[in-house]
Amino acid sequence: MTDVRAPVQDARDLLVRAVEIPSLSGQEGEVAAFLRDWMAARGFEARVDEAGNAVGERGHGPLTVALLGHMDTVPGEIPVHVDDAGVLHGRGSVDAKGPLCAFMAAVATLPDEALAAARFVVIGATEEEAPSSRGARHIRTQLQPDVVLIGEPSAWEGLTLGYKGRLVVKAQAVKENFHTAGDGSSAGDDLTEAWFRVRAWAAGAGEPGGVFGGVQATIQDLGAGTDGLHQRAWGTFGLRLPVSVAPAQAEAAIRAALTDLEGVNLTFVGHETAVRHPKDNALTRAFRVAIREQGGSPVFKVKTGTSDMNVVAAHWPVPTLAYGPGDSALDHTPEERLDLAEFDRAVAVLRGALTRLALGAAKAD
Incomplete structure (x- = not known):
């Protein structure tokens, strides 16, 4: 044996x-x-x-x-x-x-x-x-x-x-500093609005039913600060993508959803299909x-x-x-x-x- x-x-x-x-x-x-x-x-x-x-x-x-x-x-x-x-x-x-x-x-x-x-x-x-x-x-x-x-x-x-595939969104909002009692949105407000729009797009994208067919969105990093002259806020949003949503499609959709948010700059990395x-x-x-x-x-x-x-x-x-x-x-x-x-x-x-x-x-x- x-x-x-x-x-x-x-x-x-x-x-x-x-x-x-x-x-x-x-x-x-x-x-x-x-x-x-x-x-x-x-x-x-x-x-x-x-x-x-x-x-x-x-x-x-x-x-x-x-x-x-x-x-x-x-x-x-x-x-x-x-x-x-x-x-x-x-x-x-x-x-x-x-x-x-x-x-x-x-x-x-x-x-x-x-x-x-x-x-x-x-x-x-x-x-x-x-x-x-x-x-x-x-x-x-x-x-x-x-x-x-x-x-x-x-x-x-x-x-x-x-x-699943992956796309990482790096967002940064920059605004001139102003008194908090004044009218208008802060850099943090604008960044938060960007996240809400990303999350809303994700909720409606992909295929109905089942985690593998949908788009998952999470916040990976978040922060804000000021140098006295300018406000800055930044965040990293991670997206898990199904077969039906290519990274390039997701990037285009997110850019379109955030196009009117002046001062919010976007960088996309981690394009995995x-x-x-x-x-x-x-x-x-x-x-x-x-x-x-x-x-x-x-x-x-x-x-x-x-x-x-x-x-x-x-x-x-x-x-x-x-x-x-x-x-x-x-x-x-x-x-x-x-x-x-x-x-x-x-x-x-x-x-x-x-x-x-x-x-x-x-x-x-």
């Missing part, structure tokens, strides 16, 4: 060590080198590319599968440890070193017949948590895969088909079977955040889904943690799904 304890422990050790290495966005060099070396020692052709991505390739078949995760994290130090229940605590355990390490561990243990049928390219991308998305923007120009997996927490039974992929193709079928083989019930999901799926979708118009162990509700929180038993199941699901996908493609040829 094959002893499966060694690869399971190897995968767990990989994850724990990766989480132990700090890797804020823009500071991923140490973890990239570690992941490269881990892959090189297990038969990958591994490198750190020009964008700082850790890239590893195995297999030489005609089907190219891109497994795009990210290795950067948001700030917030959480002491890294595995508790008595077998749960790993630490920043990045869920978002998204858990999914990335699951990709690496699965590809490292694929059978020879899968490696003969497909080429598997694992990417640990840089700066996913930053507006730049540097790693994904670089790799999307270097690779033309036939199938794409995005490494994000979906829980081991979950398959994420889409993410929403994406939703089909739920029935060779990729999703392979995962449904693999999840059932591990005793689970597949669940399709869409998410209101964004990911590197948004960045690569237009460049890689192929079957795509996001998958990975972990509860996405723990992303960015002080309670970020990952059950290692769930991590093990996700690795097994990935190994089974990737093998089925590769052999199915070979059979189709």
